[in-house]
Amino acid sequence: MVENRPIATFIAHAVLIAGVAIVAFPLYVTFVASTLTYEQIVTVPMPLLPGDQLLHNYTQALSSGSERGSHAAVAPMLFNSFVMAMGVAVGKIAISIISAFAIVYFRFPLRNFFFWMIFVTLMLPIEVRIIPTFKVAADLGLLDSYAGLTLPLIASATATFLFRQFFLTIPDELAEAARIDGAGPMRFFRDVVLPLSKTNMAALFVILFILGWNQYLWPLLITNQESMYTVVIGIKRMISGGDATSEWNLIMATAMLALLPPALVVILMQKWFVKGLVETEK
Amino acid sequence: MEKRVVFRSAWLPYALVAPQIAVTLIFFFWPAAQAVYYAFLEQDPFGQSSRFVWFQNFEDLFADSHYLASFKITALFSVLVAFSGLAISLLLATMADRVVRGALAYKTLLIWPYAVAPAIAGVLWAFIFAPSIGIATFYLKRLGIDWDWLLDGDQAMLLIVVAATWKQVSYNFLFFLAGLQSIPRSLIEAAAIDGASPLRRFWTIVFPLLSPTTFFLLVINIVYAFFDTFGVIDATTQGGPAGATQILVYKVYYDGVKAADLGGSSAQSVILMLIVIALTVAQFRFVEKKVQY
Numbered sequence: 141m142v143e144n145r146p147i148a149t150f151i152a153h154a155v156l157i158a159g160v161a162i163v164a165f166p167l168y169v170t171f172v173a174s175t176l177t178y179e180q181i182v183t184v185p186m187p188l189l190p191g192d193q194l195l196h197n198y199t200q201a202l203s204s205g206s207e208r209g210s211h212a213a214v215a216p217m218l219f220n221s222f223v224m225a226m227g228v229a230v231g232k233i234a235i236s237i238i239s240a241f242a243i244v245y246f247r248f249p250l251r252n253f254f255f256w257m258i259f260v261t262l263m264l265p266i267e268v269r270i271i272p273t274f275k276v277a278a279d280l281g282l283l284d285s286y287a288g289l290t291l292p293l294i295a296s297a298t299a300t301f302l303f304r305q306f307f308l309t310i311p312d313e314l315a316e317a318a319r320i321d322g323a324g325p326m327r328f329f330r331d332v333v334l335p336l337s338k339t340n341m342a343a344l345f346v347i348l349f350i351l352g353w354n355q356y357l358w359p360l361l362i363t364n365q366e367s368m369y370t371v372v373i374g375i376k377r378m379i380s381g382g383d384a385t386s387e388w389n390l391i392m393a394t395a396m397l398a399l400l401p402p403a404l405v406v407i408l409m410q411k412w413f414v415k416g417l418v419e420t421e422k
Numbered sequence: 423m424e425k426r427v428v429f430r431s432a433w434l435p436y437a438l439v440a441p442q443i444a445v446t447l448i449f450f451f452w453p454a455a456q457a458v459y460y461a462f463l464e465q466d467p468f469g470q471s472s473r474f475v476w477f478q479n480f481e482d483l484f485a486d487s488h489y490l491a492s493f494k495i496t497a498l499f500s501v502l503v504a505f506s507g508l509a510i511s512l513l514l515a516t517m518a519d520r521v522v523r524g525a526l527a528y529k530t531l532l533i534w535p536y537a538v539a540p541a542i543a544g545v546l547w548a549f550i551f552a553p554s555i556g557i558a559t560f561y562l563k564r565l566g567i568d569w570d571w572l573l574d575g576d577q578a579m580l581l582i583v584v585a586a587t588w589k590q591v592s593y594n595f596l597f598f599l600a601g602l603q604s605i606p607r608s609l610i611e612a613a614a615i616d617g618a619s620p621l622r623r624f625w626t627i628v629f630p631l632l633s634p635t636t637f638f639l640l641v642i643n644i645v646y647a648f649f650d651t652f653g654v655i656d657a658t659t660q661g662g663p664a665g666a667t668q669i670l671v672y673k674v675y676y677d678g679v680k681a682a683d684l685g686g687s688s689a690q691s692v693i694l695m696l697i698v699i700a701l702t703v704a705q706f707r708f709v710e711k712k713v714q715y
Contacts, residue, residue: 148620152517153524159514160531163591166546169557173549185560235441242438245429254439261450263702267649267671268694271678271687272453272460280448292449295442308425315427325429354539356653361679372539376657379545388549395542402537407530414596417536 167399173392174198181388197393206378206387212366214394217374220289221353221398224370227290228352229345236296237337240303241329245315255304262297266358274361284368289359293352298420299344306340307333343416346409350402371398454695460688472685479689488665489673489690496669499583500647507587507643508636511594516624518595519602529599536592540585541653547585548658571659575666578659582667585658586651594639601635602628641705648697670694 169188173181176191202215242248243255266273273292282288310333318328359370369377375394379386406413461479465472483489518528535543550558553570562569571577605628613623652671655661661668661676668676674694678687 145620149521152520155517156514156521156524156528156532159510159517160528163532163535163588166543166550166588169550170546182555184555186555186557188557235445239439239442242435244425246431246435246438247428248435251435254443257446257451258442261446263695263698264450264454265649265698267652267674268691268698269450269453269457270675270691271684272456273449275456276448276453291445295445295450300442312425312427315425315429319427319429325431325434328429350537354537354541354653356539356541356656357675360656372541372653375545376541379657388555391545392549395545399538399542402539403534406534406537410530410533413533417593417596418600 170392170395173388174396176389178387178389193389197389198397201390201393201397205374206390212369212374212377214371214374214397216367217369217371218397218401220286220368221370221372222401223286224289224355224359225349225352225402227286228293228355229348231290231294232296232299232348233341233344235294236299237303237334237341238329240300240307241333243300244304244307245325245328255300258295258297258300260297261295266293270357270361277362283362284365288362289355289368289370290352293355293358296348299348302340302344302419303337306337310336339412339415340419342409343412343419345416346405346412347416347420349405353402374398457688457691457695460684461692463685463688465684475685479685480693483686483689483693488668491665492668492670492673495579495665495667496648499579499586499651499667499669500644502579502583503586503590503647503651504640504643506583507590507594508639510587511591512598512632512636514591515595515598515602516628518599532595533592535589538589539653540589540651541657543585543589544582544654544657547581547588551581571663573663575663578663578667582651582654582658585654586647589654590643590646594643597635597639598632601632605631638705641701645698645701645705648694648701670697 169186172188172190173186174197175194176187177193180187180191201213202218203213205211205213239254239258243251277283277288277292282291314332315328318332323331353370354372355370356372359373360376363369363373371394375391375398378391378394462474462476463472464475464478514532518525518532521528538546550556551569551571553559553572556569559569568574569577571581609627609631610623613627618626648669649671651669652675655667655669655672656675659667661672670690671694674687674690677683677690681687
């Protein structure tokens, strides 16, 4: 603080509190709606204090889903989302760290070409190649499968860059010492590079887990069976159209269940989250 | 930068890059090449036969008033999302940079929407503004505003802008806060001693020094508005009413998946690819610039 201006400090707090309130408002409304009965929600205006249906709504959403719209239970969807998020995060980290290792620690023909190929994937988001990618996945028999949900998404230019940048900062002396001691490249990778990369992996994991959990377009295309829906897709399918006909109490309970896991990851692993965010977006 | 010490193996490096290269070839390059190829084909509605039509699909697109309208809608949408997102988060970051007490709590309470999926952000705001039962709709009607985004295109646009901005503020906030905290205190103190008011200090010192961050965030926000808001739109307006919120990405999806117009949708994909390439180049120009600082 440069100078003491109580009024300015007061205004700063007031603006921040207003900001926090506006940011939190949808979450609060969602939470309240998830504790009400359907009849309470469709009365206008909806009550703004929590009701007593919390347990009932969440149990029903988890075990049997809504009665209108899609009838799928939410518990398996949460499991699918979890598998997808873990698959995408672990898959991206695994294949990126080994390709970055190869690109940094070896000299081989086509090295720059491969690096360039990985880089170009940045310019090919799923949105610009929807139908052909879907066809490839269908031809490979990946529809309605966990492999189909994760495999097409695990190439990662940003993760590869991040690891490459990091490996370049590892002192050459370590590799030299490992070679003198007779350690091969994979031994060096396992005993030196991997332990040193732990913080980077943790930071990336937080970002990629959220990214995987929140995927929308790809699971929308590739899942037809209710048993393979992720929770984000499931919510969309519960809205049966026409705003008073959907069971908003159950939809809102599902929304809470869908947003809590990634939100908790952000809040509890805030340090890794901020590090990951700042380092991946370059 | 290169390593001086390297390992030697004839096959190992290829084996290590193989999984990533396989995924990029099968799921990125091959489909992208096909999208380009389809863009020059015309297919009959049953998918039985197709013929090479050169730039016919592109000519049709640029003669199509819906497509041109979609361009304008996308431009308006991304400008609104980027501008309001940056303005709100800059205000909040400036205030958060000022306070000492409770700084961490404010930060935590402001960044969690990053974790919310765009589609869910859409559902939350659509519920609050639902035409018949929404809590905000109720108060808007009391103020004499006839709110129904299912019928009114401008209101539908406003809804998706609010939902998309709400989710993105947390991201911008973190980067602005980091940018603010890296500005040397001595500069601001010197200006304060010279008698510059906080507002004057902000516009003459802080804001110019933040310009690399602002430019970077501007590109990121435009990319976000172009591509990552698909979920927001699909969960709320679905491009409606009457195409008023049909941004380019949604139109590609709609024409390709719902309307099964392969050639037209692929031609749109190719145009989107060119836009992504331009944006990525802009983003990397920024990185180069930052290195020189």
